């Protein structure tokens with residue numbers, strides 16, 4: 200199947216899952232993860248109405264962004280501190296803020312060039328050791344320190360289920376992140392306006408949406424591979 204047929208199917212599934220959770224298709228933003236495909240495939244998706252693309256490497260993001268600047272480019276992968284200067288002011292949203300010193304570096308760089316950096320906190324719900332992200336128990340501390348940030352804007356949470364999990368097995372993980380999202384949304388923190396819940400990939404996006412995701416990051420179900 201081609202990108203057009205894949206997209207039709209993905210969009211239908213998004214709509215059905217959104218309805219199941221009492222929402223509409225428009226309430227869920229589809230980020231097409233283009234990390235494994237070339238700019239031609241990106242252009243095809245853009246011509247079919249996709250406006251948000253996700254990349255997990257800064258260099259690749261910048262390259263594709265230069266070719267298609269009218270799209271919104273999301274940084275979804277692990278961000279090294281020495282790449283921060285290349286992504287600040289460029290990425291529409293960084294989904295993968297996973298440690299305090301990265302927040303500090305983003306803040307420092309963004310302040311230098313006078314921009315703000317919208318970010319999501321990546322949370323490691325599954326507790327896999329090799330997985331990036333804050334432990335849920337570290338979030339209190341993070342928000343308690345958020346007043347030290349000036350240019351970083353915290354807009355939500357992101358998580359990934361273990362790659363080996365089937366969709367239903369991932370459900371408790373998505374439920375838990377939604378729980379944290381609602382918990383922290385009840386309070387007011389500096390530089391924080393929680394509005395995005397980024398969860399769900401090709402293998403599990405329907406379950407993630409049923410559990411409240413409003414940003415899904417989908418690669419292979421759109422582009423194949």
Ligand SMILES: *Cc1c(COP(=O)(O)O)cnc(C)c1O
Pocket residue numbers: 232234255275276359399400401402416417418419420
């Ligand atoms: C690659 C990637 C995705 C998309 O994965 P698919 O299984 O291809 O849909 C989503 N999120 C992150 C963080 C990724 O690295």
